[in-house]
Amino acid sequence: MSVPAGHPPIAAPRVGLLLVNLGTPDAPDARSVRRYLAQFLSDRRVVEIPALLWQPILRGIILTTRPKKSAHAYAQVWTDDGSPLAAITRAQTAALQAVMGDIAVSYAMRYGQPAIGAAIDALVQKGARRILVAPLYPQYCAATTATVVDAANAHLATLRWQPTLRFLPPYHDDRAYIDALKRSVEAGLAALDFVPDVLVASFHGMPERTLHLGDPYHCQCQKTARLLSEALGRPIEISFQSRFGRAKWLEPATDATLERLGGEGRSVAMFAPGFSADCLETLEELAIRGREQFTAAGGGQFAYLPCLNDSAPGMAMLEALVRRELAGWL
Incomplete structure (x- = not known):
């Protein structure tokens, strides 16, 4: 099929994998933490209080006092590669990309950057017509797993040509x-x-x-x-x-x-x-x-004792879960 003049070429179809974790501020300072907390604590699945009651509290007391305290806490664990969560998630993404062959592997944060919608768009630009979204939460919770599904589907609602999505199930007893x-x-x-x-x-x-x-x-x-x-x-x-x-x-x-x-x-x-x-x-x-x-x-x-992070046991586990969910697509 020919591509109309002025349109970018269409990449060959492939499978995509999107790892998603909770999120992190861009920097360990009060301004960045305030921006992050405003997004995080405005999610109706995270704080199940009517917005008319909650938003004045959030915008008043909480976002006035909490960012400075949280920024101090972040500063104690910040690394040269950014927040530990961001650095480790990037390492997990790179490790999976190294073993997943032609599958396009990327990551996103539910709150903060990179955003889920932008990450889906980037995978589509690489030709991903089928994408496995993997919320990195072993135990299901509406305030974590469900809000990732919400955000991914909300982004799909804005697209004319939608990729097909699957979601990695909770794996608490796997x-x-x-x-x-x-x-x-x-x-x-x-x-x-x-x-x-x-x-x-x-x-x-x-x-x-x-x-x-x-x-x-x-x-x-x-x-x-x-x-x-x-x-x-x-x-x-x-x-x-x-x-x-x-x-x-x-x-x-x-x-x-x-x-x-x-x-x-x-x-x-x-x-x-x-x-x-x-x-x-x-x-x-x-x-x-x-x-x-x-x-x-x-x-x-x-x-x-550290989390699984990008350790050999942790990455072997993630690869096994991902390959199982991609059955039929590969």
Whole structure:
């Protein structure tokens, strides 16, 4: 078929893969964090309060006071390659591209840059007529997985020639995921100079009402921890971090758990299996502030074990999940 004069050539059809993570500010300063938080906390799936009530609070108190505090936290973990989340997601993308052959692999952030719509457009320009969108959230939550699906489909609604999309399902109990976690935790424990009394798996918290409204997140976190405990052959305590606002959140809370274990004089190894890449919530909230809370409470030795990131077990797991979902397209 000939292409009309003045139109760019149409690339040969191929398959695309789009990794999506939560997002990050562009820089560890108050202005960048304010812009990021304004987008993140305006998502109706993230904060389920009517906009007429929530937006004055967000635009007033929260975006006036929180960005400076959060920027300080980001500055403690920022790297020469940008935020840890962005740097690791780029590394994961490059690692998958190296093993996926002709598949066009890219990444996007749900909040911040690169945006999902722009990333889809870029894949289409490379000839991707079929795209697997992979939200990097092992446990399904409406505030994470569902909002990625929302954003991708909203972008499709603006296109005349739409690519075909698939979405990677949650993989909280997938054998490949549990095995990757097992290998990662065992490697982390082997590198320590002490044997921890307690293993703690900290998942990101959610308001408790989301559980009662039918969100499966809490149950899937519990199942991940149970399966991993069975694989490791030792008990794991589960906790939920990052409480925000006055509503009751999922419990037990991570900070309260660390204070209790510290008060008992225990030694702890903590990890965050719900995060596919280390980020502010793991490197600053757990590895820095969590350690301080634990030590101040009288705790013994403390270690934070890294997320799967772009490690060999983590990348082997992602490749296996992606290839399974691409069956029939390749």
